[in-house]
Amino acid sequence: ELKVEQNPLFLSMQEGKNYTIYCNYSTTSDRLYWYRQDPGKSLESLFVLLSNGAVKQEGRLMASLDTKARLSTLHITAAVHDLSATYFCAANNAGNNRKLIWGLGTSLAVNP
Amino acid sequence: EAGVAQSPRYKIIEKRQSVAFWCNPISGHATLYWYQQILGQGPKLLIQFQNNGVVDDSQLPKDRFSAERLKGVDSTLKIQPAKLEDSAVYLCASTLGINEQFFGPGTRLTVL
Numbered sequence: 579e580l581k582v583e584q585n586p587l588f589l590s591m592q593e594g595k596n597y598t599i600y601c602n603y604s605t606t607s608d609r610l611y612w613y614r615q616d617p618g619k620s621l622e623s624l625f626v627l628l629s630n631g632a633v634k635q636e637g638r639l640m641a642s643l644d645t646k647a648r649l650s651t652l653h654i655t656a657a658v659h660d661l662s663a664t665y666f667c668a669a670n671n672a673g674n675n676r677k678l679i680w681g682l683g684t685s686l687a688v689n690p
Numbered sequence: 691e692a693g694v695a696q697s698p699r700y701k702i703i704e705k706r707q708s709v710a711f712w713c714n715p716i717s718g719h720a721t722l723y724w725y726q727q728i729l730g731q732g733p734k735l736l737i738q739f740q741n742n743g744v745v746d747d748s749q750l751p752k753d754r755f756s757a758e759r760l761k762g763v764d765s766t767l768k769i770q771p772a773k774l775e776d777s778a779v780y781l782c783a784s785t786l787g788i789n790e791q792f793f794g795p796g797t798r799l800t801v802l
Contacts, residue, residue: 609788611790611791618798619795620781620793620794620795620796621733621781621783621793622793623790623791623792626789626790666732666733668732670788676788677735677738677746678735678791680732680733680734681732682731682732683731683732
């Protein structure tokens with residue numbers, strides 16, 4: 579059974595600092611997704627990672643995938659307050675109607 | 691391109707009452723999902739439709755929850771009777787093929 583674990587679950591960081599959120603998954607998955615959720619808002623797709631070694635970047639966020647280690651990372655560079663949100667990773671359960679299995683989310687607070 | 695539409699945005703009911711939510715997916719998206727998101731948690735899949743057929747409803751509490759997707763487009767999710775623990779945000783998402791899911795704004799349900 580596919581399980582997805584994120585860490586940390588809570589992250590408080592200063593503006594200008596770098597940090598990484600980790601997403602581990604337990605069995606083979608062919609797609610890894612990162613979503614952002616602002617308080618009281620819906621989920622916004624950030625990245626879709628399809629293959630080993632995939633790296634995608636958008637602004638101050640960069641996501642990567644290592645399928646051998648079953649690990650995806652979301653790296654934040656020089657954080658700004660606008661990045662404060664909850665970040666979810668989700669892995670595609672290839673064998674079960676392609677259902678997405680979600681992590682618990684990382685609540686990020688970027689402080690001045 | 692219009693996004694996923696949901697209504698109502700907010701609903702307050704008393705326990706044992708019934709409630710219905712409506713979702714209109716992105717045009718052309720064959721797959722539609724209903725999720726329940728309790729505050730502080732990740733989304734939990736309730737039901738997945740492919741066109742108007744149910745693909746996965748393993749986590750739908752069928753004694754009180756029902757969903758339908760007529761003509762493979764719009765969908766409704768109903769709760770009857772509601773319980774206090776049903777207080778959550780109900781998210782509808784749609785996807786084309788096996789790409790990322792696009793989420794609607796959600797319906798925030800409060801059961802008193």
